[in-house]
Amino acid sequence: MTDPETLSVTIVDGYVDEPAHFGVPPYISTYPRYTAGALVDAGVPEGQITYHTIDGLRDEPDRWRDVDEADLLIYLGGMTVPGKYVGGTPAEPDEVRKLAWTANGTSLMGGPIKFGVGDENAGATETERQDLDFDFVAKGDVEAAVYDLVESGLEGFNNRMRDVEEVSHWAQGGAFVVEQHPNHPDYLIAELETSRGCAYRCSFCTEPLYGNPTFRPPPTVVGEVDALSDYGVKHFRIGRQADILAYGGDGEAPNPDALRQLYGGIRDVAPDLETLHLDNMNPITIVEWPEASREGIRIIAEHNTPGDTAAFGLESADPLVQEENNLNVSAEECFQAVKIVNEEAGWRPGGPDDPGPSDRAVAGATNTGDDAPRRLPKLLPGINLLHGLKGEREETYERNREFLERVSDEGYMLRRINIRQVMSFDGTDMSETGAEIAHDHKKLFKRYKQQVREEIDQPMLERVAPPGTVLPDVHLEYHQDGKTFGRQLGTYPLLVGIPGERELGSTLDVAVVDHGYRSVTGVPYPLDLNGASMDELTVIPGVGNSTAGDIVVNRPYETVADADLDTTFDVSQFMTTRAFEPVQ
Numbered sequence: 009m010t011d012p013e014t015l016s017v018t019i020v021d022g023y024v025d026e027p028a029h030f031g032v033p034p035y036i037s038t039y040p041r042y043t044a045g046a047l048v049d050a051g052v053p054e055g056q057i058t059y060h061t062i063d064g065l066r067d068e069p070d071r072w073r074d075v076d077e078a079d080l081l082i083y084l085g086g087m088t089v090p091g092k093y094v095g096g097t098p099a100e101p102d103e104v105r106k107l108a109w110t111a112n113g114t115s116l117m118g119g120p121i122k123f124g125v126g127d128e129n130a131g132a133t134e135t136e137r138q139d140l141d142f143d144f145v146a147k148g149d150v151e152a153a154v155y156d157l158v159e160s161g162l163e164g165f166n167n168r169m170r171d172v173e174e175v176s177h178w179a180q181g182g183a184f185v186v187e188q189h190p191n192h193p194d195y196l197i198a199e200l201e202t203s204r205g206c207a208y209r210c211s212f213c214t215e216p217l218y219g220n221p222t223f224r225p226p227p228t229v230v231g232e233v234d235a236l237s238d239y240g241v242k243h244f245r246i247g248r249q250a251d252i253l254a255y256g257g258d259g260e261a262p263n264p265d266a267l268r269q270l271y272g273g274i275r276d277v278a279p280d281l282e283t284l285h286l287d288n289m290n291p292i293t294i295v296e297w298p299e300a301s302r303e304g305i306r307i308i309a310e311h312n313t314p315g316d317t318a319a320f321g322l323e324s325a326d327p328l329v330q331e332e333n334n335l336n337v338s339a340e341e342c343f344q345a346v347k348i349v350n351e352e353a354g355w356r357p358g359g360p361d362d363p364g365p366s367d368r369a370v371a372g373a374t375n376t377g378d379d380a381p382r383r384l385p386k387l388l389p390g391i392n393l394l395h396g397l398k399g400e401r402e403e404t405y406e407r408n409r410e411f412l413e414r415v416s417d418e419g420y421m422l423r424r425i426n427i428r429q430v431m432s433f434d435g436t437d438m439s440e441t442g443a444e445i446a447h448d449h450k451k452l453f454k455r456y457k458q459q460v461r462e463e464i465d466q467p468m469l470e471r472v473a474p475p476g477t478v479l480p481d482v483h484l485e486y487h488q489d490g491k492t493f494g495r496q497l498g499t500y501p502l503l504v505g506i507p508g509e510r511e512l513g514s515t516l517d518v519a520v521v522d523h524g525y526r527s528v529t530g531v532p533y534p535l536d537l538n539g540a541s542m543d544e545l546t547v548i549p550g551v552g553n554s555t556a557g558d559i560v561v562n563r564p565y566e567t568v569a570d571a572d573l574d575t576t577f578d579v580s581q582f583m584t585t586r587a588f589e590p591v592q
Contacts, residue, residue: 010079010161012051018078019043019059019185020107022085022099026120027321028204028288029248033061033096034195034483034497036186038248039084039119041198042151042175045182050158059188062099067190072110080162081111082154083142086120094485094495094503095191108141114162117142118150151178175201176228183235193240194515195483197283197497201248202229202255202270221250221259226266230273237278243497244274247287252318253304254293262293262300264307271311282481284311285499289318289389291345292337302352308387309353315384315479317423317499318349323394324404325411332399339411346389350420353387382477382581388423390500391415395453396430396446405456412464421472424500424526425465427457461525469502470523475549476581477520478533479504484512490543493527494518503527507543519582521548534584537571538564550575 021040024031031037044057058074062085065071075081085099108115122145146153148167152174156165170178179201186192205221233244246252256266274284286308294301308316324330325339337345355361359382393408415422429446446453473479482504484494492510495501504518505527518530531544537559545556551573565571568583 012158013053015052015056015079015158016077016113017047017052017057017080017082018074019057019082019084020062020065020075021059022062022083022104022119022121023087023093023096024085024120025087025098027088028206028250029120029201030199030245030287032093032098033063033189034191034243035095035197035199035245036189036191037084037199038179038201039150040185041182042170042178043082043084043118043154043182044185045178045180046151046155046174047158048181049178050155052158054184057185059185061096061190062103063096064190066097075107075110076112078111079113080158081107081113081115082150083107083115083117083121084119084150085117086122088120094493105141114144114157115142116144116146116150116153116157118146118153122147151175172222172224172228176224176231179228179232180235183232183239183241186236186239186241193242195497195513196241197243197245198236198241199248200229200232200244200246202246202252203249205259206250221254223256223266226256226269226273229270230277233274234277237281242278242281243283244278244281245283245285245287245499246270247285247499250288251290251293252286252308253289253301260293260296262297262304264300264303267304267307271307275311282313283497284313285316286312286387287317287319287499289320289349290337291320291322291342291389294345294348295337295341298348302348305349305352305387309355312387313498314357314386315423315496315498315501316353316387317390318387319390319392319426319499320345321392322411323392324397324400325407326400326404328401329397329399329404333397339407342391343411343414346391346415346420346422347418349387349389354385354421356383356385358383382474384473384477384479385421385423388421388472390424390426391422392426392428394428394430395449398445400445400449402452405452409456409460409464412460416464416468422468423472425460425468426500427460429453465525466523469526469528473502473520473523473528475521475577476579478582479518479520479530481515482506482518482530483515484510486512504530506530506532507547508541521582531582533582535582537568537583537585539586548575548579549577 019040024037024039029037031039040059047057048054060071060074083104087098149170152168152170153165186196189196201224203221203223249255253262254260255263255270257263320342322337322342323335330338355363412425479496479502482494482496484492486493487509491505491507493503493505495503503526506518517533519533519535520528520530522529529547531547535544542556542560545551545559546553559571565585567585568580573579
């Protein structure tokens with residue numbers, strides 16, 4: 009029997025993307041943290057646990073030695089919703105096979121990959137179970153499998169689900185592993201689990217395969233945040249649940265008291281946190297329990313940081329598709345939920361609609377009051393639309409457009425519109441339909457998606473982040489076409505393009521000056537009129553090459569007004585003139 013104290017273990021994170029769980033960098037999912045905690049609980053010393061991301065193995069081939077030499081290799085991964093990623097590239101099936109072939113010790117695979125894996129991580133695909141040559145595949149919870157496997161001396165395990173007491177213990181015990189993530193500490197956001205499972209049974213979704221909702225009590229989540237804070241994490245997303253409003257209740261009705269304990273407790277143990285966002289919120293909850301939902305939304309907006317997004321799973325505005333796929337919210341109900349979130353949480357810290365929040369409500373704001381820079385709204389809905397579902401027809405696309413146009417025409421805000429094509433997994437109702445409808449509608453889907461980007465996304469983005477909006481701490485990620493692109497940490501952060509090639513990995517406060525379909529153009533905040541480059545000046549609407557040249561020639565200025573800029577908006581809100589002294 010293998011002694012746990014002698015085991016060397018390598019954990020490889022291939023990243024996960026589930027309907028209610030995200031783990032592509034800069035996110036770190038719960039899986040590696042819980043797995044590390046289970047290993048320690050089973051007797052493996054922390055110093056003998058090595059954690060790598062799949063990108064880390066790609067970037068530094070010498071790290072493969074840890075895969076080769078480990079007594080136990082644990083692979084964590086699986087994409088059950090399609091997406092496009094900037095911060096990391098999920099493991100492809102061939103890379104997962106290579107891990108199994110390279111490992112000389114015992115190998116275990118787990119995570120949402122248990123639901124299936126296709127030829128690539130994309131929408132409009134069908135998946136099938138492939139064990140990818142690992143010794144063991146955890147068909148239950150991988151952290152429970154890891155604990156039982158080590159306890160058995162690497163002989164085997166039962167495919168069981170862990171309980172709330174176990175996961176709460178492992179969540180705190182495995183927090184140390186974040187220090188081995190390449191993005192630690194400054195560019196890493198920890199996904200937090202409050203519950204698993206779902207009370208509803210949408211045809212395409214893998215979340216109901218976890219069963220009915222089970223909740224972790226607020227003190228257990230707060231304790232996990234406390235432990236992660238001790239290891240330098242300052243960014244958190246309460247993203248691992250089907251519906252944040254239902255937290256701590258019966259799985260459907262809101263429980264504002266539980267939300268108050270959760271959010272207030274997090275703020276108490278991590279007063280210096282820099283990001284506190286969420287993900288999923290079920291619009292049907294808001295419609296069926298409007299007053300309790302309003303209270304819960306207000307509690308969230310009191311404690312979170314600006315730019316937060318509540319993802320709404322409308323999926324389709326077509327009644328036929330809703331019926332055939334057990335979708336639980338109609339277009340009208342979703343519209344009412346959009347309206348309520350806008351009313352209760354669509355205010356900007358320090359702005360005219362700020363309800364007079366406590367210090368917590370303006371966390372991350374540069375300042376407040378009449379002179380406060382414009383910030384993103386506290387919390388806005390995001391809309392998920394899914395295509396290729398049973399019953400989809402050409403009319404489906406028109407109904408979806410009509411819904412989005414109504415939201416826009418009536419003046420409400422959406423933080424983002426997520427348009428995807430379905431993936432088909434065994435165990436879901438969509439496994440019978442597969443990806444056939446999605447394939448048949450590929451051309452229609454592409455044309456419709458472009459129309460939404462042009463007619464809805466761009467004006468909506470300008471409404472959410474008008475010129476002059478300040479985005480603090482934009483992390484610079486890559487260069488393209490003479491620009492530097494970056495994002496804040498948080499839920500669905502805006503992609504920001506900044507003129508010039510700046511140092512990657514650094515952070516910058518940015519003021520928004522222009523808008524694309526899915527991204528914004530920004531300049532450093534505050535922009536020094538006496539030091540700004542030509543490229544920075546010319547991206548400001550109304551300042552062309554000629555005006556920018558005049559600005560440069562006539563510098564320095566004592567005030568921004570001295571430049572007499574003829575722009576479409578007030579640039580003084582994000583520009584300054586640094587003090588200068590004449591040459592003696």
